[in-house]
Amino acid sequence: RVKCDSENNGGETLLCGFQTSSVLSDSAREKTIFIHGKLDDQDAVVILEKTPIREDTLTDLFTGSRLKLEMRNDIYSTYWLQAPPHLNEIKTTVVCPATEKHVKKYQRQESFLVEESGTDYESITLPYIQRQSFSVQWVYNILEKKAEAERITYEDPDPEVGFVLLPDFKWDQKQVNDLYLIAIVHKRNIRSLRDLTSEHIPLLQNIFQRGKEAILKNFNLPASKLRVYLHYQPSYYHLHVHFTKLGYEAPGCGVERAHLLADVIQNLQSDPKYYKTRTLYFPLRADDGLLGKFKEAGRL
Amino acid sequence: RVKCDSENNGGETLLCGFQTSSVLSDSAREKTIFIHGKLDDQDAVVILEKTPIREDTLTDLFTGSRLKLEMRNDIYSTYWLQAPPHLNEIKTTVVCPATEKHVKKYQRQESFLVEESGTDYESITLPYIQRQSFSVQWVYNILEKKAEAERITYEDPDPEVGFVLLPDFKWDQKQVNDLYLIAIVHKRNIRSLRDLTSEHIPLLQNIFQRGKEAILKNFNLPASKLRVYLHYQPSYYHLHVHFTKLGYEAPGCGVERAHLLADVIQNLQSDPKYYKTRTLYFPLRADDGLLGKFKEAGRL
Incomplete structure (x- = not known):
């Protein structure tokens, strides 16, 4: 004993x-x-x-x-x-006796920075995403009001430039200090930053503008207090935008994964294919299947 | 005394x-x-x-x-x-004697996100920096080996593309988990990201390449474990580059202040005046004199 x-x-x-x-x-x-x-x-x-x-x-x-x-x-x-x-x-x-579950819970997964050229995206990342066919049914449930309808902060129902804005699960909405909302676009089949071209500028500008207005109205937080960005890689492949409070070090707001929406818009304005052709850098955890694909391809 | x-x-x-x-x-x-x-x-x-x-x-x-x-x-x-x-x-x-500026620097302050166009830089930021004439004597002491010479990890003495690489004050060098080094360029009068044009690509590539090599050699950490970036605004106006360990949430590595060196190089390659013309976003603290200038100009 x-x-x-x-x-x-x-x-x-x-x-x-x-x-x-x-x-x-x-x-x-x-x-x-x-x-x-x-x-x-x-x-x-x-x-x-x-x-x-x-x-x-x-x-x-x-x-x-x-x-x-x-x-x-x-x-x-x-x-x-x-x-x-x-x-x-x-x-x-001290946790004693500890089970395997405890050990796993506290185990850190190492991350590696991956360098993905436009060609790498086409030959490695895109086929991997397609093969996995990650379900985004839960996203469609939100867009169709089949789930979380009561959590929606703001909606623009337009099918081309519209979106649903709602609090991220990480935010308990008890205080504005760690404000975290997500805008999910109504338009389907935009997987990520890589799919964006200049034709999406009106969509992105609409999210930027109306998202900021909705947050000012609902949470009394002006645009100068917000960090508005996309993740690459995202955690699910249906385009969404993060709104977090400036000064709150939200997980995933580091330069290695986040892309300011304002920069994305400017980059697309000056080069319609910016995100098709650029080499993008992002971290992947050691147990991520995509990292394995980059290793197989000799890209790490 | x-x-x-x-x-x-x-x-x-x-x-x-x-x-x-x-x-x-x-x-x-x-x-x-x-x-x-x-x-x-x-x-x-x-x-x-x-x-x-x-x-x-x-x-x-x-x-x-x-x-x-x-x-x-x-x-x-x-x-x-x-x-x-x-x-x-x-x-x-210990900072002694400390000026009012030091006291302000360390005082907790609210931050505001500022939007600085190329024109704002010329008409608001640059005159402010020039008027302040912040001393970078301590930087010159390092470059001239008058101080901290024994702390230098690596040096490329070339006057055009050379730099000194040394541990940041924040890093105690006892473990590699929170590795933090700074590369300070030998060339003077490059104040920040805003001064960079395509002519600086060789300098930036040299820092990127040799910095990574020096860190691999000295600390056994490969490039896939590094986050390499510049700050805008920087905390002092003599060009320097941050090397931190991926996974270590170093202060200032957020997307609102950090710019990946690899992105900077790519952006300058496709547009030599990228950083002269772009609108850049960065947080300023409530007591920052520069924020006052943006307010006076009606830009906040």
Whole structure:
């Protein structure tokens, strides 16, 4: 039975016996690490996260710590600060015994940046998308009001330039700080950025203009507070546009995957085939079938 | 003169005398805090950031630490871990004497998305940059090896296409997960993306190619793991390129500020004046003088 439950006064030395098997994932930005290993012969996952720096401990921190100089240049200098342990704790979560599901849940998938020329799209990506025939039935359900009808924020029903605007699932709509809406076009068979040409400019301008107006009206957020963009690759192949609040670091708003709608419109205005001919860069996860196709083709 | 420069053996107790005036900003997610205060009667900004958790120290961390039980529920339990100080350092940056500009830079501020046409750049942004005449002396110190020479990862000394590659201050170089390097060009008087024309393609290609090679050689990270980009607006007006690890959500890698170097090169190849004529979008903080200029001009 679970020795992890540790009779040793509150588990003070519990982790001395922890045998690390592998790091499942970590984040240098968030100062977290997820570790898989053994605790008394049982599978366990240990999660460490450094604690936020608290204003009310600063005085004690500054007087009780030692600094080691690292670098000095002009008015800038950097140090390593060694703090008293009680002012610099690490939040520790132990899951024991852990199942395979726990291990998978915390495992990070590595990503690789793929370089896709116009030709690569035709010969690798497009056939892959077509073969997979990913279902977008759930998108059609929304467009036809068979599902989520009550969630719709705004609709322009025009079959050529119209769209449905609704909150993304990630947004709980409790606060505007992490506002996230999606505009889904009524027109079918535009799979992604790659299918766009100058003939779609009126559609894109309509989404840009009316989407911003609807968000101002419904959430009181002006255009200067919005980041409006497409993903490439998208997560489903029916054209849609993301509206997120500027300053909210929404997943997928990085330069390696997002394309500002305003840039897309300008690029199509000056070159009708911009997105047919350009080399586009995007990340793919290690377990993505499309990555396998790029590897087979010797493109990675 | 600057007592901050501290004769007290490498500044070991430098911060004992630090008087906090206010917390400029902090992030519970990133475990950072930016503090404004006084160091020996001089204005100073102190930045604290907890360090990422390193796999290679886990064994020592687990055997050398004490745990305090916080909560136990079924297979889940949480603890506070008190680590030996040398295994749990806090990266500390001191700016002293700090100007009002430094204080503003680190103060949390709302941002607004600005739309800058080629004409706006000429009539609003460029005159503003020229009037400010921001000092880039610290950049010249690096290029001339008067500072940080030992931090240089790679250099191509060519005056036309050469550059210096070195770790960004934000990166402690202890792990590759949050790799962040900056390539600073030797050529002077290229302020930003807006100054680039097709004549700079050899420079940009050289940075792209040799930068990637140097990172592969020094940090064993292939190009498919890198996000290589410029900022617009940049934080200083001497051309530089950011290299960060794909998957690391580096500050400023969002689509609203970052421009992939590969895209910049392609755009200049097809239109030598792409960045002179395009409307560019970027966020400006509420207290940014440039935002005031755009407001005055009725452009926001």
